[in-house]
Amino acid sequence: xxxxxxxxxxxxxxxxxxxxxxxxxxxxxxxxxxxxxxxxxxxxxxxxxxxxxxxxxxxxxxxxxxxxxxxxxxxxxxxxxxxxxxxxxxxxxxxxxxxxxxxxxxxxxxxxxxxxxxxxxxxxxxxxxxxxxxxxxxxxxxxxxxxxxxxxxxxxxxxxxxxxxxxxxxxxxxxxxxxxxxxxxxxxxxxxxxxxxxxxxxxxxxxxxxxxxxxxxxxxxxxxxxxxxxxxxxxxxxxxxxxxxxxxxxxxxxxxxxxxxxxxxxxxxxxxxxxxxxxxxxxxxxxxxxxxxxxxxxxxxxxxxxxxxxxxxxxxxxxxxxxxxxxxxxxxxxxxxxxxxxxxxxxxxxxxxxxxxxx
Amino acid sequence: xxxxxxxxxxxxxxxxxxxxxxxxxxxxxxxxxxxxxxxxxxxxxxxxxxxxxxxxxxxxxxxxxxxxxxxxxxxxxxxxxxxxxxxxxxxxxxxxxxxxxxxxxxxxxxxxxxxxxxxxxxxxxxxxxxxxxxxxxxxxxxxxxxxxxxxxxxxxxxxxxxxxxxxxxxxxxxxxxxxxxxxxxxxxxxxxxxxxxxxxxxxxxxxxxxxxxxxxxxxxxxxxxxxxxxxxxxxxxxxxxxxxxxxxxxxxxxxxxxxxxxxxxxxxxxxxxxxxxxxxxxxxxxxxxxxxxxxxx
Amino acid sequence: xxxxxxxxxxxxxxxxxxxxxxxxxxxxxxxxxxxxxxxxxxxxxxxxxxxxxxxxxxxxxxxxxxxxxxxxxxxxxxxxxxxxxxxxxxxxxxxxxxxxxxxxxxxxxxxxxxxxxxxxxxxxxxxxxxxxxxxxxxxxxxxxxxxxxxxxxxxxxxxxxxxxxxxxxxxxxxxxxxxxxxxxxxxxxxxxxxxxxxxxxxxxxxxxxxxxxxxxxxxxxxxxxxxxxxxxxxxxxxxxxxxxxxxxxxxxxxxxxxxx
Numbered sequence: 006x007x008x009x010x011x012x013x014x015x016x017x018x019x020x021x022x023x024x025x026x027x028x029x030x031x032x033x034x035x036x037x038x039x040x041x042x043x044x045x046x047x048x049x050x051x052x053x054x055x056x057x058x059x060x061x062x063x064x065x066x067x068x069x070x071x072x073x074x075x076x077x078x079x080x081x082x083x084x085x086x087x088x089x090x091x092x093x094x095x096x097x098x099x100x101x102x103x104x105x106x107x108x109x110x111x112x113x114x115x116x117x118x119x120x121x122x123x124x125x126x127x128x129x130x131x132x133x134x135x136x137x138x139x140x141x142x143x144x145x146x147x148x149x150x151x152x153x154x155x156x157x158x159x160x161x162x163x164x165x166x167x168x169x170x171x172x173x174x175x176x177x178x179x180x181x182x183x184x185x186x187x188x189x190x191x192x193x194x195x196x197x198x199x200x201x202x203x204x205x206x207x208x209x210x211x212x213x214x215x216x217x218x219x220x221x222x223x224x225x226x227x228x229x230x231x232x233x234x235x236x237x238x239x240x241x242x243x244x245x246x247x248x249x250x251x252x253x254x255x256x257x258x259x260x261x262x263x264x265x266x267x268x269x270x271x272x273x274x275x276x277x278x279x280x281x282x283x284x285x286x287x288x289x290x291x292x293x294x295x296x297x298x299x300x301x302x303x304x305x306x307x308x309x310x311x312x313x314x315x316x317x318x319x320x321x322x323x324x325x326x327x328x329x330x331x332x333x334x335x336x337x338x339x340x341x342x343x344x345x346x347x348x349x350x351x352x353x354x355x356x357x358x359x360x361x362x363x364x
Numbered sequence: 365x366x367x368x369x370x371x372x373x374x375x376x377x378x379x380x381x382x383x384x385x386x387x388x389x390x391x392x393x394x395x396x397x398x399x400x401x402x403x404x405x406x407x408x409x410x411x412x413x414x415x416x417x418x419x420x421x422x423x424x425x426x427x428x429x430x431x432x433x434x435x436x437x438x439x440x441x442x443x444x445x446x447x448x449x450x451x452x453x454x455x456x457x458x459x460x461x462x463x464x465x466x467x468x469x470x471x472x473x474x475x476x477x478x479x480x481x482x483x484x485x486x487x488x489x490x491x492x493x494x495x496x497x498x499x500x501x502x503x504x505x506x507x508x509x510x511x512x513x514x515x516x517x518x519x520x521x522x523x524x525x526x527x528x529x530x531x532x533x534x535x536x537x538x539x540x541x542x543x544x545x546x547x548x549x550x551x552x553x554x555x556x557x558x559x560x561x562x563x564x565x566x567x568x569x570x571x572x573x574x575x576x577x578x579x580x581x582x583x584x585x586x587x588x589x590x591x592x593x594x595x596x597x598x599x600x601x602x603x604x605x606x607x608x609x610x611x612x613x614x615x616x617x618x619x620x621x622x623x624x625x626x627x628x629x630x631x632x633x634x635x636x637x638x639x640x641x642x643x644x645x646x647x648x649x650x651x652x653x654x655x656x657x658x659x660x661x
Numbered sequence: 662x663x664x665x666x667x668x669x670x671x672x673x674x675x676x677x678x679x680x681x682x683x684x685x686x687x688x689x690x691x692x693x694x695x696x697x698x699x700x701x702x703x704x705x706x707x708x709x710x711x712x713x714x715x716x717x718x719x720x721x722x723x724x725x726x727x728x729x730x731x732x733x734x735x736x737x738x739x740x741x742x743x744x745x746x747x748x749x750x751x752x753x754x755x756x757x758x759x760x761x762x763x764x765x766x767x768x769x770x771x772x773x774x775x776x777x778x779x780x781x782x783x784x785x786x787x788x789x790x791x792x793x794x795x796x797x798x799x800x801x802x803x804x805x806x807x808x809x810x811x812x813x814x815x816x817x818x819x820x821x822x823x824x825x826x827x828x829x830x831x832x833x834x835x836x837x838x839x840x841x842x843x844x845x846x847x848x849x850x851x852x853x854x855x856x857x858x859x860x861x862x863x864x865x866x867x868x869x870x871x872x873x874x875x876x877x878x879x880x881x882x883x884x885x886x887x888x889x890x891x892x893x894x895x896x897x898x899x900x901x902x903x904x905x906x907x908x909x910x911x912x913x914x915x916x917x918x919x920x921x
Binding site: 369370373374376377378380381384385386387388389391392395462463465466468469470472473474481484485487488490491492493494495496498499500501502503505507508509512539542543546596597599600601602603607617620621624630633634637640641644648651 | 665666668669670672673675676677679680681683684686687690698699700738739740742743745746750753759762763765766768769770771772773774776777778780781784796797799800803807832833854857860861863864878881882885886889893894897900901904905908
């Protein structure tokens with residue numbers, strides 16, 4: 006395996022009594038679009054500030070290109086950041102903002118000018134050199150901030166919630182541009198976000214953080230389909246998490262007992278399960294089917310419809326199962342049969358639609 | 365290197381304040397415990413560092429509370445403190461009665477007026493204090509502009525005697541420190557969500573009762589701040605009572621001045637200064653508490 | 662005027678009339694030709710010309726301007742450093758005490774500060790004169806500067822400095838390319854405030870002046886105590902105009918700073 010671009014080795018950081026980052030290790034490869042995802046206060050911003058050098062770790066080490074940079078101040082690291090507020094210098098025009106890093110390196114005015122023009126072309130902002138930051142729209146500010154952070158040719162670009170200040174439509178536009186720029190330049194991007202749609206759409210790998218630690222690192226699809234824990238399952242998308250008891254646990258085929266009925270789950274599980282162990286399964290709402298009559302075979306749950314929400318392309322159902330758990334099902338709006346609130350209904354799902362969770 | 369710079373940034377202003385603010389007050393405190401003397405400097409004991417440590421201790425034995433006991437027992441001095449409190453209190457009351465409606469009107473003025481109104485309220489603070497006091501002499505003197513105008517209109521037969529009275533001192537104090545009263549009240553009113561009054565009126569309050577039940581109570585922190593910012597400088601004021609007041613209108617500031625320059629009783633002046641600071645401490649602490657509570661919200 | 666109403670309008674009018682009428686009248690009567698201050702005798706600028714012959718007054722003006730410039734310069738440097746300490750040094754031991762030292766002179770009666778500083782100079786056996794007035798004014802001025810600059814530094818978006826740091830600037834470069842330009846308007850305002858306070862101060866100067874260091878306010882005060890004269894009216898109006906000019910210049914410079 007080639008040497009990773011960024012290597013975080015058992016890093017911890019406490020602020021006062023709160024442990025913001027708790028023994029985190031991860032690696033990011035060159036050219037990767039990586040996302041740190043988590044609820045607010047999970048430590049993702051602290052981790053990013055550690056990488057940028059605004060904080061120094063209490064324990065552990067950070068390597069960039071194989072070199073230990075743990076003690077380096079921010080201005081000595083080949084890492085640049087696009088700030089949440091964009092942090093455009095209000096007393097400088099767009100060109101001076103973008104050229105700031107180059108000027109610090111003592112480049113000639115001609116070279117800086119050329120580079121600034123190239124960067125403005127990259128973010129499609131030609132002709133904005135003389136403008137002041139406060140005369141720019143939100144989307145333009147974001148583009149200038151991106152150009153400024155990339156002007157110094159960092160090996161890794163950190164993006165701190167870069168889209169949070171934008172409205173929905175603009176967010177999608179800038180999101181698309183970020184992905185395009187990342188592909189064009191081949192620079193590694195590390196984005197911090199609390200918006201899972203954003204992370205899913207942009208990143209090739211996502212690290213989910215919780216309480217300062219890593220909950221799971223995986224590609225978006227795997228994260229959604231094979232969450233590592235009940236918490237991740239619930240945090241990413243909608244999940245029905247059903248408590249279950251293992252009857253028989255082979256490596257791939259697991260028999261479980263839910264509500265007194267036997268369920269068969271085919272999980273590409275990495276571990277074997279002992280009979281009698283308490284686990285949970287996660288089934289996504291759109292992987293469940295709704296029936297008026299009890300299906301003769303397969304994994305079946307029975308209950309009463311308590312809520313029907315028509316969403317146009319789909320219908321969202323809430324069914325209270327006989328054991329009291331409430332399950333959400335999403336079907337296409339063209340579902341056969343007439344269901345009403347209060348009616349009895351049966352839910353089925355395929356053995357490979359479920360994921361067994363131990364944690 | 366960085367921490368050296370940080371220390372330097374702290375050390376320079378700190379040393380300055382220690383030398384020219386803290387040390388002087390240590391001397392005032394020491395002097396207030398000394399005795400007046402016909403000498404240069406006009407007090408004893410005089411600390412002499414060449415006497416060494418025990419010499420200093422020997423000098424310190426001569427400390428006396430004479431000045432304080434005189435201040436607290438002589439009716440002349442007590443009178444001055446009481447009248448200072450009364451005048452500063454009255455001035456504060458008047459300033460609130462003028463300043464509150466003004467602040468209220470400012471906060472309810474159209475939004476594009478407000479920046480100009482704020483500048484108009486602050487600007488007098490930048491102009492010469494002395495000139496502002498002097499302007500009232502021109503107006504209030506027996507043969508001043510006010511009397512001249514009133515006599516000319518036939519409203520009065522005799523010139524009004526305002527100059528060199530307590531009334532003139534009150535006018536001067538209110539005039540000089542009114543901006544300090546208006547701004548905190550304005551800030552407290554300006555911060556209020558106008559939906560609060562609308563909600564009160566929606567729930568059946570009249571304009572008047574909405575004001576007294578919602579707007580006014582919420583503006584109280586600003587009102588306290590404004591009152592204290594009037595009261596504190598008024599207590600220690602020298603120029604206004606000296607220029608606008610009569611020779612009988614003594615305030616602490618004038619007493620200090622007289623003890624210092626006319627009687628050359630430096631220990632007495634020092635003791636009077638310490639007592640003045642003591643009197644100001646309570647309102648100051650109140651103000652500090654109000655400010656930090658404001659900062660918390 | 663949707664919300665203000667007639668009574669509110671009246672309050673504004675009366676309130677600001679109270680604040681501005683006295684100095685307005687003073688300014689008008691400084692152009693009074695009559696020697697009787699209260700009787701209007703036609704328009705004249707003769708009292709202004711008479712000032713030019715008043716050598717004592719001009720000398721004290723020169724003293725005051727030098728004192729104001731020197732003390733405001735010192736106050737700006739010291740006050741800005743103090744503001745940076747308050748805003749950026751976090752919670753160090755004695756921070757509350759340091760803050761109290763900054764705020765105390767703002768609310769302390771000037772007469773008390775004057776006595777205290779005078780006693781210091783006497784105790785140290787130092788001559789009083791220009792230098793002692795400059796020190797007194799710088800001490801008072803630095804506290805005003807510190808408060809103004811502190812507010813500005815606190816408002817400063819910390820991520821601007823982080824961004825500069827991230828883009829390769831060391832601590833000193835960050836300070837000189839980002840922090841300082843952004844707080845410059847507050848420094849200017851602080852300097853001007855310290856300057857006008859010094860130019861206006863009578864009490865501190867009276868305690869701390871020595872022979873040959875009589876400031877303009879001291880000279881004016883002495884004349885005022887003797888009575889109202891047209892000359893004093895003229896000086897006062899000039900002082901008002903000067904402060905107005907200083908403020909307008911300051912506002913214009915601040916505007917330019919923002920625009921560049």
